[in-house]
Amino acid sequence: MAATGVDSEITKSDKYSILLPTYNERENLPIIIWLIIKYLDGSGIDFEVIIIDDGSPDGTIEVAKQLQNLYGSNKIVLRPREKKLGLGTAYIHGIKHATGNFIIIMDADLSHHPKFIPEFIEVQKENDYDIVTGTRYMNGGGVYGWDFKRKLISRGANFLTQMLLRPGVSDLTGSFRLYKKDVLLKLVESCVSKGYVFQMEMIIRARQLNFSIGEVPITFVDRVYGESKLGGTEIIQFAKALLYLFATT
Amino acid sequence: MILIHKISNLNNIVLHRIMTKLLEWVSAASAFFAIWYSLIGGYVKHPMIENNMDVILISPIFFLILFGVYAVTVVLYRVFTFNNCEAAFLELQKQIKEANTELTAKGLKW
Ligand SMILES: Nc1nc2c(ncn2[C@@H]2O[C@H](COP(=O)(O)OP(=O)(O)OP(=O)(O)O)[C@@H](O)[C@H]2O)c(=O)[nH]1
C-alpha cells in the first residue's frame, strides 16, 4: 500500500523496533519473521525485531537462533529470559534493549499480519501520532475463525467499555500497536494491571495523558498453530480491569 | 481498601482529570433522580404532572428497559455484521506455504 509515499517520507533517523514476545511459538516464529522481512526489507524502513522468549519448553529459542543466522543479528535481536514471567514484563524487557525511536508491539502467533506495519507507519507520519493502534472493529477490519459466542463476548465487552470509559478508540483489547518509544515508556510506568488487560489500561492512560492516537483497521486471523484461550478467568480479569478504570480514570 | 490504596498510588495520574467516569455517572444519575423525586414528591405542582403521575413513577424503569433493548440490538447487530476475513485467512494460508518452502530451502529446521 502506497509504498512510495512511505519511502519518500521516511526520515533517515527513524527506526522501528518490533517487539515479539514468544512462548511456545516454534511453529509460528519462522513464518512471522519471514513475513516481517517480506514486507519491510527493501522498503526503506529501518527496523529490528526483538524476540523475547521466556524459556519456551518447545525450544522456540533454538529456531530463533537459526533465524538470526539467516537474517543477521542487526535485524533479529534475541533477548530471552529464563522462565515465563508474563507479557507485561516481556515488553518492558524488550523496550530496554530497543534501539529504535518507535516501538511496534505484535503477537507472534500470526493473528497480527505484518502487512499492516507499513500502514501503521504511514498513518503515524500523517498526523505525527504518539500511538497508532490496530482495530478489528472499524470498517475494513475484522476477524477470522470466531464463532458466535466469541463474537458476542467481544462485541458485548466492547460495547460496555465504550459506554463506561468513552475512550475515543474503537479497539481497546487489541495489542497490535505502534508507539513512540518515550510515550510507551511513560505508559508502561503508569500502568498497574497485569496480564492481557494491560493493553486496555495502556490506551486509557494514553487518553488521560493526552497522547494522540490513530487507528488502522486490521484483519485478525485466529492463531493457526497452538491453543487459543478465552475462558472464564480472562472475562473476570477484563471485568475487574474495566471497573477499576471506570472508578479511577 | 485496595482500590483506595491504588488510587493514592496513581494520584499523579488521576489528577489529570477532575472527574472519574464513575463520578460522571453518579452525578448524571443524581440529577435525573433529583428531578424525578421533585416530580413524584409533589414539590412541583402542575396539572400535567398530576395527570401523568403513573407514567412519571415508572419512568426510571421504562428508560432502563429502553436502554436494555437498545444495547441488545446494537450488540447483536454488530455480532452479525462482524466482518469475516475469509480473504485474509486464505492469503495467510498461502503465505505460510511459501514461507515453509523458502525457509526449508534455506536450511531452516523447525
Ligand atoms: N515472552 C513471553 N511471551 C508470551 C507470554 N505469554 C504469551 N506470550 C506471547 O505473547 C503473544 C500473545 O499471546 P497469546 O497466547 O497469543 O495471547 P492472546 O492473543 O491473548 O490469546 P490467544 O487467543 O491464545 O491467541 C504471543 O506471541 C505469545 O507467544 C509470556 O509469558 N512471556
Ligand SMILES: [Mg+2]
Ligand atoms: Mg493470540
